[in-house]
Amino acid sequence: MELEGRRDSVQYVGMQKGESRGSSRRRRLFWKLRQRWKLLGLFEIDKEHEFYTLTCDLKEGLRDAIQDVFQSDVPIQFTDEDYTSKLTQGHNGYVMRTYAGSLFQHFRQSLGMSEEGYQHSLSSCGHYLQFISNSKSKADFFLTNDKRFFLKTQSKREVNFMLRILKNYMQHFQAYPHSLLVKILGVHSITREQEKKKYFIIMQSVFFPDERIIGRYDIKGCQVSRWTEPEPEGSQVLQVFKDLNFESKVICLDQQRSWLLRQTELDTGFLRELNVLDYSLLVGFQPLHADEKSQNWSLANLIVRTKT
Template identity: 60%
Template structure:
């Protein structure tokens, strides 16, 4: 896929502001990827991000992560001073442990984030005010977040880790780092690093952001063959189907497990990212071979299953009908979140052992599912919107404005149920 580069402009002080806004208007009109070169307004910021991340990762580059995480690790805040800025890293040992459990080495993580190649800016059609950056190899997203969202993630990090440990094939986005960059007298930005669900993307033919509703869920497609990337929405997907055959039961159950977890976090407005590409002949042949070699067991879906019930399923991805689900920690009567049982999130060797991959040769196997004819990229993102009093008022207002139509702002229980129903109705 070709990239659209921002054109260079003369450095005339009187026209700089006009050039910036003209460039932004052009970007908003042509949604897609833009290389952050020396003429880009974010070039200086992204260079600082790279420098700060390289220094922040150096300790874990030199020392392998241990198999234990402590309460202090979850509360860890490390500040490193650079010439023009400071960089804070939050819960660094915890995220290093998570990266290790996903089979991601610190060397390749740093190599991708801190290479000499320019970051890419993704201009989203989302209503979010966040800035999206993508590493040049498109493997990792860096997204700015507000302070409230960062506090929410760090406050629930133990529960998130417990969920990923219990369900190693979870479709939830994998958060790999939380940082804050502070440029004196200029700005202070929090940002997170995530795995890109759509990786590798060189053959993806279409991308969708699914919320399971209809209001404002249509995006005008770009002409066929255009290099511009547009993420389509629910109404664009109508008439299509996710064809998985034997793996469909696993997908339905994992979506239910993940959305139930988000329901208990009292969040809504998250998205199911979906993309697809045609399978080539050798990939179809590989799937037939893997069907006899790589099996998901009940324990790979639920760590709490008894060892007596770990026989392999008949096909990769199949989930037995009687698969139990364990309750997810939730808030007590005072509104405080209950912590998972002591040491549960620390058993990373078990996490690694159970993280069986259906497509072990891929670098993003946890978000890739192959059907008979197509490869699908599936993940759940944007999990920070709490069902607050303001959101309840927004729900009432939208009920009046859109009578009889489905819209995004509903209770977490209704949101979870609706998204599960969408996957069930659009898969076979």
């Protein structure tokens, strides 16, 4: 008998007829790697990883999808058909679909992003990274090698909901460019041979660049099951803490307090109108250099700076 690790469980499987000893050793090594990966928050999806071929297909498919939309003329005014448009591209072994591509391109441009930079991040030769959190979500999270963008798997129902509210979502950002809402930059699906269709969205990482971030928090405004046990000092595990971990922390906003409260009210009001109940505020702690302390940056301008 051989022990094979899975993400949520451990299952015993029998050695298949004709399986070589070398293959068995490789499978055991792979299982050990997967157990080690479970202990880390962020790790590279290299050739030994179960998602390696999937992410290679994603990079190739996204490169071509972005190129196709980039070469198309973006309309001055959008119609209802633009919100329901779907670009289908066949590749060797899989099919990539892009939803409302011209609208998301327009949205990225409004955020000051270049299509060349966006395409390069998503399709560079560097391996994607996988982020495993303590979230209850069953979604898979991938991060581009430069850590600028997240790819998150979605259910068909979630994607349909996003596309249904897309016009409202973009109108909200047009009215409030300093919104704290996550910036969703694309919606796609991939169908690989003999596999079910996978839907996913692309989001801007709010923690980019992350070299100086010393703490990450996911704040929901409640206390039930909102504690994450800290790892021992010196641990390399990437943790996202919760409300109860944040209790002793203080953020001095001074004159910017009123702006933050107002923008939070606007954003949560927008989500409430859409009957979206489960959301949280991501907070990162980053020490300032001496020269940065002397610069009078507003919180709103800091938020806008994260878009480029």
